[in-house]
Amino acid sequence: MKITKDISLKDLVKNYPQTIEVLNTLSIDFCCGGDDTIEVAVNSNNQDLEETLALLEKKAEVPMKDSESQLISIENFKNLSINEMIDSLKMTHHKYERELMLELDELIxxxxxxHYENHKDQLVIIHNLFATLKMELEEHFAKEEQxxxxxxxxxxxxSSEIIAFIDEVESxxxxxxDILKKLxxxxxxxxxxxxxxxxYNKTFETLETFVNDVFVHVFKENSILFPEYREKKTN
Ligand SMILES: [Fe+2]
Ligand SMILES: [Fe+2]
Structure with a gap:
């Protein structure tokens, strides 16, 4: 597959998970904005299209290393059955992100x-955003799992009712x-x-690991699991 401006972010990441690194660096949202084409995403970020395409192509040419486990996990995920995908999400992302949220809660x-005195402007916002995110995600994980x-x-x-329910979970x-982007x-x-x-450094490092993991997690649900399940709709 050649990388062109008309490819959706969803197809780009599915075929070349190694390009996630470039997308993260450029703050291009492949998890909730997966249906956007590369051109649309680049334009809405006011970035240079040719330059971005060149960066993506360069990265896509490099074979994945064993150490890029998060990326390899997308490769494996694509080939699972619906039930296996669900079990995998619970055992990997849900479990890992719950652990990270506990750790981050304490660190933040x-x-x-x-550092309140010197960095209250930044830290109060982080504290606030993270508290909201933690609450939202804990409830969201419970809704998905249970x-x-x-x-x-x-x-x-x-049925159509189930599909409507999935649309709600996706929203x-x-x-x-949005909170991840603000963070x-x-x-x-x-x-x-x-x-x-x-x-301070350890908190930001852990926060980055967490945000990147949630991006991949949501990508797997929005762009692989839910579309595959919807395709099975017969009525
Ligand atoms: Fe999930
Ligand atoms: Fe989810």
């Missing part, structure tokens, strides 16, 4: 207290996606201030 509270994933497993041929991703901006792309201590 620590730096808020220690309700929607169970319904999907029990109904191989989804919750947009809410989380990226307020942390200056996860760059701790020069007077930041070890914990």
């Amino acid at each position: 509270n620590t730096i808020l207290l220690v 309700l929607i994933f169970k319904i999907m497993k029990e109904n191989k041929n989804p 919750e991703h947009d809410v989380a996606g 990226k901006v307020v942390t200056n792309n996860f760059k701790a201030p020069s007077d930041g201590c070890y914990t």
Whole structure:
């Protein structure tokens, strides 16, 4: 597949997961904005189309290393059955992100207290955004695990009502996606201030790992799992 401006971000990431690195650097949203073409995404970010295409092509030519496990996981994910995809999401992203949120909750509270005097403007916003995100995601994961994933497993041929319910779950991703983007901006792309201590740096590093993991997680649901399930609709 040749990378052109008319390819959707969804197809780009499905075929070349290694390009995620470039998309993250350019703050191009492939998780909630997966249906946009490269051209649309680049234009809405006021970036140079030719330059971006060249960067993506260069990255796509490099074979993935074993260490790029997150990317390889997209490769494997594509080939799973619906039930296997659901189990994989629960065991990997849901479990890992719950652990990271607990860790981040403590880290963010620590730096808020220690660096309040010099960095309150940044830290209060981070504290606020993260608290909202944590609440939204915990409830969203519970809804998926206890309700929607169970319904999907029990109904191989989804009704219109089930499809409408999936649309609703998908719209919750947009809410989380917006908060993730704001976190990226307020942390200056996860760059701790020069007077930041070890914990400040560790918090931003963990936050970046978390945000990137949620992007891949939502991508798998929005662009692989849910579309495949919807295709099975017979009535
Ligand atoms: Fe999920
Ligand atoms: Fe989700």
